[in-house]
Structure formats: structure tokens, C-alpha cells
Amino acid sequence: MIDIADRAFLTDLFDTAILAADARAVLKDNLPDKPKGRTVVVGAGKGAAQLAAAFEEVWGDHVEGVVVTRYGYGATCKHIRILEAAHPVPDAAGLEASRALTEAVAGLSEDDLVVALITGGGSALLPAPPDGLTLADEQKLNEALLASGAPISVMNAIRKHASTIKGGRLAVAAHPAKVITLIVSDVPGDAPSQVASGPTVPDDADQEHALSAIAAWKINLPANILEHIRAYPAPSPTDPVFAGNQVEVIASARLSLEAAAARSEAQGVPAIILSDAIEGEARDVARMHGAITREVLTRDRPFRAPCLLLSGGETTVTLKGGGRGGRNTEFLLSLAFTCDGLSGFTAMAADTDGIDGSEDNAGAFVDGQSAHRLRMLGRDPMALLSNNDAWVAFDALGDLFSPGPTGTNVNDFRAILIR
Incomplete structure (x- = not known):
């Protein structure tokens, strides 16, 4: 299960980002x-x-x-x-x-x-x-x-x-x-x-x-x-x-990320905004975020834990399968596979309008055990990713994030909390 305190912390940051665009x-x-x-x-x-x-x-x-x-x-x-x-x-x-x-x-x-x-x-x-x-x-x-x-x-x-x-x-x-x-x-x-x-x-x-x-x-x-x-x-x-x-x-995403960063630091967790303008294939962007997360947890570089990694922008998904999901859940499913078995982090990715793709969730939560938990449920994370079926993955895990329509839209909000 996703740590309840980490989930609450990340949700609070999302709410802060939305409030900055009220x-x-x-x-x-x-x-x-x-x-x-x-x-x-x-x-x-x-x-x-x-x-x-x-x-x-x-x-x-x-x-x-x-x-x-x-x-x-x-x-x-x-x-x-x-x-x-x-x-x-x-x-x-x-x-x-x-x-x-x-x-x-x-x-x-x-x-x-x-x-x-x-x-x-x-x-x-x-x-x-x-x-x-x-x-x-x-x-x-x-x-x-x-x-x-x-x-x-x-x-x-x-x-x-x-x-x-x-x-x-x-x-x-x-x-x-x-x-x-x-x-x-x-x-x-x-x-x-x-x-x-x-x-x-x-x-x-x-x-x-x-x-x-x-x-x-x-x-x-x-x-x-x-x-x-x-x-x-x-x-x-x-x-x-x-x-x-x-x-x-x-x-804009910049202003919302800056508000979330300030909120994190007020709670004692240093925040780093990687970029507010990241584009590219969602699963590839996740690999980059995953590599940084692994580097922090295993080598204490380029940042020292605890810390929060924030990013915004708009990733894309090249459809290759007939699954259900959006770019933020696809990012997270790829992150789960990239950081499979890595302990010490929890991540959220969500669309700030409250809807990720064509489903009713904004995004989801993931940690280093998410891929393992999918396998325990009889689901193959790579097969789900190949079929663009990220919504099904996080629905099975119970880790979808569904705040409903937010009344604004400043693009993707990604946050990785490293303890």
C-alpha cells in the first residue's frame, strides 16, 4: 500500500498548486x-x-x-x-x-x-x-x-x-x-x-x-x-x-510549482523544480525521473534526501495499444517499472484540470513496490504499459487519484517525495 502520510503530503501539494491558479x-x-x-x-x-x-x-x-x-x-x-x-x-x-x-x-x-x-x-x-x-x-x-x-x-x-x-x-x-x-x-x-x-x-x-x-x-x-x-x-x-x-x-505551471515547492519547504522538505516545461513521451520522461530518484537514494546525488522533485509541462502518449489511461498514469506506470523494488520514495502525477486523458481520474500514486503488487495481483506491468493500460493498473492497485474537476488547468503536476 502507498504510505498514507506520503499520500496526504503529495495531495496537499497538489491542492496548493491548484490554489495558486484559482x-x-x-x-x-x-x-x-x-x-x-x-x-x-x-x-x-x-x-x-x-x-x-x-x-x-x-x-x-x-x-x-x-x-x-x-x-x-x-x-x-x-x-x-x-x-x-x-x-x-x-x-x-x-x-x-x-x-x-x-x-x-x-x-x-x-x-x-x-x-x-x-x-x-x-x-x-x-x-x-x-x-x-x-x-x-x-x-x-x-x-x-x-x-x-x-x-x-x-x-x-x-x-x-x-x-x-x-x-x-x-x-x-x-x-x-x-x-x-x-x-x-x-x-x-x-x-x-x-x-x-x-x-x-x-x-x-x-x-x-x-x-x-x-x-x-x-x-x-x-x-x-x-x-x-x-x-x-x-x-x-x-x-x-x-x-x-x-x-x-x-x-501557469511555473507559478503553481513554485507554490508547491514553498509549501513543501515550509514542512521541512527541500524542493527542487526540475522544469515546468517538460515535453516528450510519458514513459521516457518517467525513465529520466526514475534515474534521478535512484541516484538520490543510492548515491546522495545530485540532491540529498529528504527532498521533493517537482516538474510540470505536458508529456504525450503515442498510442500503440487499446488500453485505458492518460499521460500521467502512463508516466507513473513507467516509473513503477523503472524503480521496481527501490524503497524510500512515493510519487504522484496528475493533470491539474482533474482529468487524465478520457477517464475520471486526475492521475495516481506510485512507489517502489507498485510493480511487485501488480504482479501479486496477476498483472504484468510491462504488458499493461505496452497496451497503454495504465488506468487499469492503478485501478487494480486502488491508487488512482480522483479529485474531480478543479476549475483550472496549468498542465501536468509531478511530485516525487524522497524520504
């Missing part, structure tokens, strides 16, 4: 000046509804707009309409939400203000295929990207070229109104244009960049999608319509 806390110091005209709020992402509710609370009554979030992630607003749609594969409700957001910013004047509340998950929640493509085409695109193992920056560079709302196009639709974009970042490096594929924030990734990425990652896309990517360039950041707009990253 909607009300991060909004109150980042409000724009009120305009002469209307204030229209638009938004998308797993934490967008909570941001919208917090915005109403601190802004006052003179606000309108529409926000889309994942099913089950809604919040109560008086003036801003909250819509829900599917994630990670887009559905018809997302299509209607994209239309609603575009309509909400139509016909505005230069005296009006658009506040875009953008969090991770918005890419799937805003399907908006251009003429000649359908929702089914965008679903195929999304499924191919998710299965490719490509980093989020590559996925979003491709997505925006097959959309009428991503890559800054929603801000174009709002012109000449000023657009203020407030972002809760879930991408490594916190590039604003990468979060939710940047509906109000363009970037420099042109069509050639997208096509090169498709080839490099061997992403098999239908010919009609490839043709649209070639034929319809996304807006350029140098376009004058973006000149007066502003962008602020108001919460």
Missing part, C-alpha cells in the same frame, strides 16, 4: 480598464467557466458574452452564457459554441472591449471547420493528432490551419474592438498563442511549418484536410488588426 485569485490583479462601450467576454477551456464566474464577480453587472467548457465543468453566471461541449474529441455542441463566440464579437465598435478568457482544452472545444470541411473532418484531425505523440506546440500549429476561429481569427472577427486576452497556460513555455490554439492570439507558424510538422511526425491526414492547410493561411501577428490588443498569462 480563478478569483489570478483575475483580481489583471483586470483591464473599463471601456466606454460594451464589455463582451468570450472564452474557452476546461477552466473557462470558473474564470467567467470570477470575472463577473470582480467586474460588476455591465458585462455580456459566451464561454465554452468541457461537459461537467460549468459554473453559474448571471450575464455570461456558459456552454458545454466534448473534450478531447470535438462534437456538435462545440461547433455551435464556436458559432456563438464568433457571433458574440460581431458588429462591435472601437469603443467596445472584448475580454477573452482562455485556458487549456479550448482547442477541442472550438471546432470550426472552414468551407469544404466538416465536423467529422475536424474530429479525424484531432484523433490523428492525439494518437501521433506530437507535442502540443505541433498539434496547435496544425489545428489552426484547419479552423475559422483558431490562430487569432476570433480577434479578427472582433475588430475594431480592443481584445484583452487573459490566459491560464497549460503549455510548456507558456507561449500565449499555443493555449487553446490561440483563438485571439496569432503566431508565426505558417502553412509550411504545419506541413513540415505533419511529415516529421508521420501524421496521416486525409487529402482534403491537407489541401485546406495548404490553401488557407492563418492570420499573421503583424496584421494591423492585432495592434491594440493585449495578452497576459495570469496563471
Whole structure:
């Protein structure tokens, strides 16, 4: 069994990280000046509804707009309409939400203000295929990207070229109104244009960049999608319509990891943040974390125990089997195999939005006996990992972590406590 005290310690750190990205806390110091005209709020992402509710609370009554979030992630607003749609594969409700957001910013004047509340998950929640493509085409695109193992920056560079709302196009639709974009970042490096594929924030990734990425990652896309990517360039950041707009990253993995580190140190455990921007295959990232853990426990380097290793970012999973799970449980199952039999550590990995992949858990817990306990249950850890069946592994162990929707999203939270 996972040590109860260690589990409680790691859960407390996760809660601390979430609190650092709380909607009300991060909004109150980042409000724009009120305009002469209307204030229209638009938004998308797993934490967008909570941001919208917090915005109403601190802004006052003179606000309108529409926000889309994942099913089950809604919040109560008086003036801003909250819509829900599917994630990670887009559905018809997302299509209607994209239309609603575009309509909400139509016909505005230069005296009006658009506040875009953008969090991770918005890419799937805003399907908006251009003429000649359908929702089914965008679903195929999304499924191919998710299965490719490509980093989020590559996925979003491709997505925006097959959309009428991503890559800054929603801000174009709002012109000449000023657009203020407030972002809760879930991408490594916190590039604003990468979060939710940047509906109000363009970037420099042109069509050639997208096509090169498709080839490099061997992403098999239908010919009609490839043709649209070639034929319809996304807006350029140098376009004058973006000149007066502003962008602020108001919460991120960096800030949440720093809060967790401070919490750990206040309890007498020195904390090391390895990085807040780790990308790569989840099982490979786990091997690296496992090697550091083993080095600390067996050689007292590069850090001395007790200590806490923290990291963030967004790993990926290249699907090779038909199992159940997400990138955080896959990371942990690989860590269990890498550190099989090693005593003295307990680890957690969880998605800060509360959902890992398509299951209802955020992540799980693991220690040096997890692989052994799986074998005692008649489960082969390597076979489960090969089939991308990490959820089944941790469900069998009773070590899933399921806090429910958190109302925010600042990407993966990984913590390894070394006693």
C-alpha cells in the first residue's frame, strides 16, 4: 500500500498548486480598464467557466458574452452564457459554441472591449471547420493528432490551419474592438498563442511549418484536410488588426510549482523544480525521473534526501495499444517499472484540470513496490504499459487519484517525495 502520510503530503501539494491558479485569485490583479462601450467576454477551456464566474464577480453587472467548457465543468453566471461541449474529441455542441463566440464579437465598435478568457482544452472545444470541411473532418484531425505523440506546440500549429476561429481569427472577427486576452497556460513555455490554439492570439507558424510538422511526425491526414492547410493561411501577428490588443498569462505551471515547492519547504522538505516545461513521451520522461530518484537514494546525488522533485509541462502518449489511461498514469506506470523494488520514495502525477486523458481520474500514486503488487495481483506491468493500460493498473492497485474537476488547468503536476 502507498504510505498514507506520503499520500496526504503529495495531495496537499497538489491542492496548493491548484490554489495558486484559482480563478478569483489570478483575475483580481489583471483586470483591464473599463471601456466606454460594451464589455463582451468570450472564452474557452476546461477552466473557462470558473474564470467567467470570477470575472463577473470582480467586474460588476455591465458585462455580456459566451464561454465554452468541457461537459461537467460549468459554473453559474448571471450575464455570461456558459456552454458545454466534448473534450478531447470535438462534437456538435462545440461547433455551435464556436458559432456563438464568433457571433458574440460581431458588429462591435472601437469603443467596445472584448475580454477573452482562455485556458487549456479550448482547442477541442472550438471546432470550426472552414468551407469544404466538416465536423467529422475536424474530429479525424484531432484523433490523428492525439494518437501521433506530437507535442502540443505541433498539434496547435496544425489545428489552426484547419479552423475559422483558431490562430487569432476570433480577434479578427472582433475588430475594431480592443481584445484583452487573459490566459491560464497549460503549455510548456507558456507561449500565449499555443493555449487553446490561440483563438485571439496569432503566431508565426505558417502553412509550411504545419506541413513540415505533419511529415516529421508521420501524421496521416486525409487529402482534403491537407489541401485546406495548404490553401488557407492563418492570420499573421503583424496584421494591423492585432495592434491594440493585449495578452497576459495570469496563471501557469511555473507559478503553481513554485507554490508547491514553498509549501513543501515550509514542512521541512527541500524542493527542487526540475522544469515546468517538460515535453516528450510519458514513459521516457518517467525513465529520466526514475534515474534521478535512484541516484538520490543510492548515491546522495545530485540532491540529498529528504527532498521533493517537482516538474510540470505536458508529456504525450503515442498510442500503440487499446488500453485505458492518460499521460500521467502512463508516466507513473513507467516509473513503477523503472524503480521496481527501490524503497524510500512515493510519487504522484496528475493533470491539474482533474482529468487524465478520457477517464475520471486526475492521475495516481506510485512507489517502489507498485510493480511487485501488480504482479501479486496477476498483472504484468510491462504488458499493461505496452497496451497503454495504465488506468487499469492503478485501478487494480486502488491508487488512482480522483479529485474531480478543479476549475483550472496549468498542465501536468509531478511530485516525487524522497524520504
